[in-house]
Amino acid sequence: MRNAVFAYEPYLRMAALGGVFAAMAIWEFIGPRRKRKIGRGWRWPNNLGVVVVDTLLVRILFPTTAVGVALLAAARGFGLFNTIAVPAWVAVIASVILLDFAIYLQHVLFHAVPVFWRLHRMHHADLEFDVTTGLRFHPIEILLSMVIKFAVVAALGAPAVAVLIFEVLLNATSMFNHSNVRIPLAIDRVLRWFVVTPDMHRVHHSILSQETNSNFGFNLPWWDRLFGTYRAQPAAGHDAMTIGIEQFRDPRELGLDRMLIQPFRGEAGRYPLGRRELEQ
Numbered sequence: 001m002r003n004a005v006f007a008y009e010p011y012l013r014m015a016a017l018g019g020v021f022a023a024m025a026i027w028e029f030i031g032p033r034r035k036r037k038i039g040r041g042w043r044w045p046n047n048l049g050v051v052v053v054d055t056l057l058v059r060i061l062f063p064t065t066a067v068g069v070a071l072l073a074a075a076r077g078f079g080l081f082n083t084i085a086v087p088a089w090v091a092v093i094a095s096v097i098l099l100d101f102a103i104y105l106q107h108v109l110f111h112a113v114p115v116f117w118r119l120h121r122m123h124h125a126d127l128e129f130d131v132t133t134g135l136r137f138h139p140i141e142i143l144l145s146m147v148i149k150f151a152v153v154a155a156l157g158a159p160a161v162a163v164l165i166f167e168v169l170l171n172a173t174s175m176f177n178h179s180n181v182r183i184p185l186a187i188d189r190v191l192r193w194f195v196v197t198p199d200m201h202r203v204h205h206s207i208l209s210q211e212t213n214s215n216f217g218f219n220l221p222w223w224d225r226l227f228g229t230y231r232a233q234p235a236a237g238h239d240a241m242t243i244g245i246e247q248f249r250d251p252r253e254l255g256l257d258r259m260l261i262q263p264f265r266g267e268a269g270r271y272p273l274g275r276r277e278l279e280q
Contacts, residue, residue, distance in 0.1 A: 016168045024175050024176060044132050047133070050259060053256075069150045070162075080156050092162040106148055111271070120138070127249070173196060195221060196221045203233065206236075209271050247266055
């Protein structure tokens with residue numbers, strides 16, 4: 001059974017991704033949080049087109065997945081949890097948490113280093129905030145993220161099942177917390193102690209740099225609170241806040257061709273961590 005799960009791992013991940021995407025898309029239609037200004041007919045084909053490009057490049061350039069790296073580490077006996085004796089369940093839980101922490105640190109890094117921000121800003125340049133925003137990442141950023149993820153999985157010696165759980169959770173929560181869905185404030189207030197909610201992450205997509213550089217978590221919300229990057233609400237409120245960045249405000253910039261060349265256009269801007277403070 002275990003071998004069968006890993007053999008069909010890509011299909012399991014795709015099924016989970018498709019199911020969560022459909023669920024969030026329906027929820028957005030039934031109970032939207034913000035009024036939409038740009039229709040799905042223009043944004044969605046281009047945002048999903050980026051996903052197709054990302055997927056093809058990963059399949060072409062990487063002979064294995066993160067789960068494959070975990071299986072290789074276990075077979076060769078390298079990595080932290082393959083060299084120390086801990087119960088399997090401890091290794092699984094610890095690996096999922098540590099992998100999430102690594103993603104938080106990577107996210108901060110992509111905001112702190114101007115050359116990395118040029119790649120990551122394509123994600124932030126979306127002029128709306130919905131489930132497709134959670135899938136919209138530049139192909140070069142995706143490739144760099146894969147390399148970082150492989151290195152962390154190998155260093156941890158993370159169990160393959162933990163990596164599979166983490167991958168499914170990361171995809172699911174990214175679509176969840178980028179969704180334009182309305183959650184009652186009282187429920188959101190409790191929920192965001194356990195998972196990054198849409199209202200919590202929407203702050204991160206504000207046009208204001210001090211809000212963009214907050215709420216970096218994708219899955220677990222604890223890192224932002226622990227490291228002082230948590231911001232409860234946007235200054236303008238969720239209905240009035242402006243989504244995106246100061247650059248690339250023309251809706252034509254939402255086209256797939258414009259998105260792919262965006263990292264090579266214009267200045268890095270004032271969004272990289274510390275940049276605004278240095279300029280003032």
